[in-house]
Structure formats: C-alpha cells, structure tokens
Amino acid sequence: DSGVTQTPKHLITATGQRVTLRCSPRSGDLSVYWYQQSLDQGLQFLIHYYNGEERAKGNILERFSAQQFPDLHSELNLSSLELGDSALYFCASSVGTASSYNSPLHFGNGTRLTVT
C-alpha cells in the first residue's frame, strides 16, 4: 500500500461531460503529480503541485484543470470529454518538490476513465 488514495477507481461517462478525479497524498507528502496513462501514449505528465501551488505543467489540455487544497488533497477536473480522453489517470505524491530530486514518487492505483 503506497498510502496514496485515488477515487473513484472506475468512471464511465459520455462525451461532452465533466468529471472530477480525487487524490489524497501520502501523509506528510507536500507534492502531488498527475499522470495520464494510455496504451499509445505511455505515461504522460500532466501537472505538479507543491503545497497548494502549481509547480510544473506538462501535456495538459486546456479542457483539464487541477488544484491542490489546503489539506493537500488534489482534484483533477476533466471537461468536454472526448473518446480519446479514455485512459488511466494516476496521482503520485512525494515528500518534496522535484527539485529535491532524491525523493521517489508514490503512486495511487489510478482511476480508469472510460468515455463512451
């Protein structure tokens, strides 16, 4: 058990809809990362938050947004969903920022999103 909790585990929704994925980081971890994993694209970095502030952005679409709350949990919002957004979405946490680069990432088990 990594200590990172993601909900829900599975999500099925229709095109054009909006969903929210939730992540609770490991106790004591200040950094939260979001990744998208699909068969053809591999593991794509979306966004990184540290202690409530956005630290880095990756290949995140404008239809997607995220935030990290004062209690350090994070939410990833996906809107105007398309078939191609179907993927596994992982949250990971670490004790520091990526610039304290010795810290490993601890991953949740992911949310599987299916857009029909």
Next chain:
Amino acid sequence: GNSVTQMEGPVTLSEEAFLTINCTYTATGYPSLFWYVQYPGEGLQLLLKATKADDKGSNKGFEATYRKETTSFHLEKGSVQVSDSAVYFCALHYDKVIFGPGTSLSVIP
C-alpha cells in the same frame, strides 16, 4: 530538453534467465535516476534509485548503475522469476519527473 529512452518490449524470458533492460537519458544538469515497476492493475512503485554518477541502486535482486559517461542506467537481474512479470519504467528526476515509455516483461516457467 530532458528525456528518457528505454528498449522496446515486450520482453519474454524463461524463469532463471538473465535480464537486462536498457535505459539512456539526456539531461542538461545532474539528475537522479530511478527504476519503477508496475504490476498488473496497480500503480507504479519504486524499485531502485541512484542519485549521482557511479552510484549503484539495488533492490530485490535488481541492480542498476548510474553511468554518466554513457548517460545510461540499465536494469539487470541475474535470475528472473515469474513474479517479476511487470512493466518497468526508467525515470529521470530533475526539474520535472520524466518517465520512459516502459518495458513489459513476461517471465514464463
């Protein structure tokens, strides 16, 4: 920019065979290098890491050495088991965390 390249899979080995998964990187600074493993239906988990040149990371019989001169961090195991079947990701931690594409390993009895 920084990047990670891994050998293409899938890799299929017989039990007790020797494993090598190649990983090379490009980086503008001095990153830390990690190997993560993903078992079916789970998230990634740390396998081993090395934080500076010539460091060797090891865990569960797996080893990898940080080679700055060849910009490589190849994963090795002397004798694989069926339970090692998983996807292995090489990763670079610097200003961002960048993962390689992953290498799927299947070990058959």
